[in-house]
Amino acid sequence: MANLFSGVVERVFGERIEALARERVNLAVRALDDSHDRLWGAGDRFPRERRRFNREEILKDALDAWRDNPLARRVVALTTQYVVGGGISIESDDAAAHEFLNAWWNHRLNRMLIRCYEWCDELTRTGEIFPTLATDVSGMSYVRAIPASLIAEIECAGNDLEQEIKFMEFSSHATASVGGEARSWAGYREQGDAPDEEGKFETVMLHYAINRPIGALRGESDLAPILRWLTRYAAWLEDRVRLNRFRQSFLYVVYGKFKDAAQRLARQAELNANPPNPGSILVADDGQERWDVMSPKLDSFEANTDGLAVKKMVAVGAGAPLHFLAEPESATRTTAESSDEPTFRHYEQRQIYFRWILGDVARIVLRRRAAVDKRINPNAKIVVKTPDIYARDNGGLATAAKSIIEGFLQLRERNLIDDAELLRLAYRFAGEVVDVEEVLKGGEGSRWQIADSK
Numbered sequence: 001m002a003n004l005f006s007g008v009v010e011r012v013f014g015e016r017i018e019a020l021a022r023e024r025v026n027l028a029v030r031a032l033d034d035s036h037d038r039l040w041g042a043g044d045r046f047p048r049e050r051r052r053f054n055r056e057e058i059l060k061d062a063l064d065a066w067r068d069n070p071l072a073r074r075v076v077a078l079t080t081q082y083v084v085g086g087g088i089s090i091e092s093d094d095a096a097a098h099e100f101l102n103a104w105w106n107h108r109l110n111r112m113l114i115r116c117y118e119w120c121d122e123l124t125r126t127g128e129i130f131p132t133l134a135t136d137v138s139g140m141s142y143v144r145a146i147p148a149s150l151i152a153e154i155e156c157a158g159n160d161l162e163q164e165i166k167f168m169e170f171s172s173h174a175t176a177s178v179g180g181e182a183r184s185w186a187g188y189r190e191q192g193d194a195p196d197e198e199g200k201f202e203t204v205m206l207h208y209a210i211n212r213p214i215g216a217l218r219g220e221s222d223l224a225p226i227l228r229w230l231t232r233y234a235a236w237l238e239d240r241v242r243l244n245r246f247r248q249s250f251l252y253v254v255y256g257k258f259k260d261a262a263q264r265l266a267r268q269a270e271l272n273a274n275p276p277n278p279g280s281i282l283v284a285d286d287g288q289e290r291w292d293v294m295s296p297k298l299d300s301f302e303a304n305t306d307g308l309a310v311k312k313m314v315a316v317g318a319g320a321p322l323h324f325l326a327e328p329e330s331a332t333r334t335t336a337e338s339s340d341e342p343t344f345r346h347y348e349q350r351q352i353y354f355r356w357i358l359g360d361v362a363r364i365v366l367r368r369r370a371a372v373d374k375r376i377n378p379n380a381k382i383v384v385k386t387p388d389i390y391a392r393d394n395g396g397l398a399t400a401a402k403s404i405i406e407g408f409l410q411l412r413e414r415n416l417i418d419d420a421e422l423l424r425l426a427y428r429f430a431g432e433v434v435d436v437e438e439v440l441k442g443g444e445g446s447r448w449q450i451a452d453s454k
Contacts, residue, residue, distance in 0.1 A: 048213045048215045049216045049217060049218060050218065050220075052152075056149065058221060059126055059149045059221070060149070061227050062125050062126065062223040062224065063125065063126075065227060065230050066125055066223070069230050071233065071311075071314055072223055072226075072230055074324075074325060075124075075222065075223065075226075075314075075318040075320065075325075076121055076124045076125055076223070078318075078320060078324060079120065079222065079347065079350060080120040080121050080124065082344070082347040083347055083350050083351045083354050084117055084354075084386075084387075085386070085387030085388075086387050087113055087116075087387070088113070088355075088384060088385065088386050089105075089113075089385045090102070090105050090112075090359075090362055090382065090383070090384050091382075092380050092382050092383065093380065093381045094376075094377050094380035094381070096373075096376050096380075097377055097380035097382075098380075100366065100369050100376060101362060101365075101366060101382070104140065104369075105362075109142050110142060110143055112358075115145075116354075119131075119354075119357075120354060122147075123208070123210060124221070124222045125221060126147075126148040126149070126219070127148070127209060127210055127211050127218070127219030127220040127221040127222065128208060128209035128210070128212075128219035129208050129357075130145060130146040130147075130148060130151055130206070131144065131146075131205070131208075132144050132145070132146060132203060132204065132206075133203065133204050133205075133206070133361070133364060133365070133368075135200075135201035135203075135365075135368045137198075137199040137200060137372070138372065139368055139369035139370075139371065139373055141364075141365040141368055141369070143365075146185075146205070148218075148219075150169050150170060151167055151168070151170075152168050152170040152171075153167075154166070154168075154207070154217050155167075156217070161215070163187075164187040164207055164217075165186075166184055166185070166186060166187060167185040167186075167205045168183075169182045169183045169184065170182060185203070185204065185205035186202055186204050187204060187205060187206075187207075188204040188205070188206055190364075193367070193368065193371075194371055195371055195372065199372070201368055201371075206364075208357045208360075210222075210350070210353060211224075225317040226313065226317035229310060229313040229317065233307070233311055233314060237307070252291055252292070253292045254267070254268075254271065254291055255289065255290040256290070308327070311327055315327075319342070319343060319346045320343050321340060324343065344390050347389050351386050351389060354386075355384045355386050359384045363382060366382065401426060401429045403429075404426060404429040405426050408421075408422050409422070420436050420437070423436050423440065427439075
């Protein structure tokens with residue numbers, strides 16, 4: 001019977017069913033081909049990217065946490081304190097390039113020495129920064145950063161996500177809209193970056209991101225994994241404060257024999273007007289009036305363990321030991337120093353990336369200046385100097401370098417190693433990475449200069 005019914009349906013409605021099926025397939029394929037649906041639908045072009053609403057929510061929550069939560073503020077501040085430290089400087093071996101870079105670095109409209117702290121805070125808080133470069137006809141560039149929360153979409157080359165062509169802002173945040181359209185910024189292109197006929201450069205935007213999975217465009221905030229734990233710790237701490245407040249509160253209950261409610265209320269009004277002072281003694285006739293104290297019986301067991309467990313999650317997500325977050329979990333100095341090592345490695349990696357960001361911006365600034373000033377070498381070497389992450393390392397490195405040099409000098413005297421190997425080992429244990437051949441050439445030149453002077 002079922003086969004007969006299926007045959008009738010197939011004969012009568014078969015063509016219509018097939019047409020509907022083809023229409024649904026076409027709609028599905030069209031949705032996958034549409035750029036908007038690719039961004040939001042199951043056929044996402046960037047499957048490793050956060051959804052836009054989720055990214056906006058995290059950026060807002062991270063900023064709110066940094067503003068209101070002391071732990072979040074401390075996590076961000078710690079990163080900047082170690083990465084930027086006492087300040088960052090920039091140098092070049094080319095005299096003309098060095099002079100211009102210092103003028104750009106210290107320009108009143110740039111203030112890069114101070115701006116480094118703001119950029120590092122923003123990079124930690126949002127996971128990415130969007131600097132813009134505006135250059136005048138003299139080749140001097142001015143740097144500003146656009147908040148990551150204002151960038152709605154990034155247009156990239158069809159075959160390479162890292163070649164960013166255009167940045168679009170949200171229309172609701174646009175400050176310079178024309179006809180209701182949101183403001184957009186051109187991405188930097190090294191090959192086509194040149195002044196126009198009037199000597200003006202195009203204002204461009206750059207993009208630097210951390211915690212970015214391969215295949216994604218946007219970065220991730222350092223606070224993103226710990227936002228929920230920051231909220232839970234703040235709520236737990238607030239409950240503890242409220243609990244302790246109510247635990248210390250109490251009220252008197254007065255028992256007496258009253259003729260009616262009016263007499264009871266009169267006595268209550270009298271006591272409210274003249275409450276007993278703390279430590280005072282109350283005397284009442286037995287059987288006439290009795291005073292008791294009522295206080296809430298609020299007990300909390302293992303409160304310290306609970307709070308420490310939540311704070312450990314915050315510390316793990318921040319990559320910092322507990323004693324960095326005002327929690328002396330252990331009083332042992334050896335334990336504290338051992339837990340510092342991974343944290344300093346994390347800050348060192350972040351410092352390397354931040355140093356590269358500043359060097360990349362400085363390279364673009366130098367090339368723009370070289371386009372109008374032929375004295376500038378656009379390929380001049382640029383060195384960004386950052387402070388040491390851990391000052392105590394200097395003493396350890398000095399001791400290690402001294403010991404290794406004394407030991408390997410004996411091998412050099414016996415001609416078991418050459419000068420290059422001795423120099424490589426010395427710089428390696430001093431914690432520096434150098435070009436051994438260049439150092440040897442420089443040493444040879446200095447020796448001849450000293451000989452000539454004598």
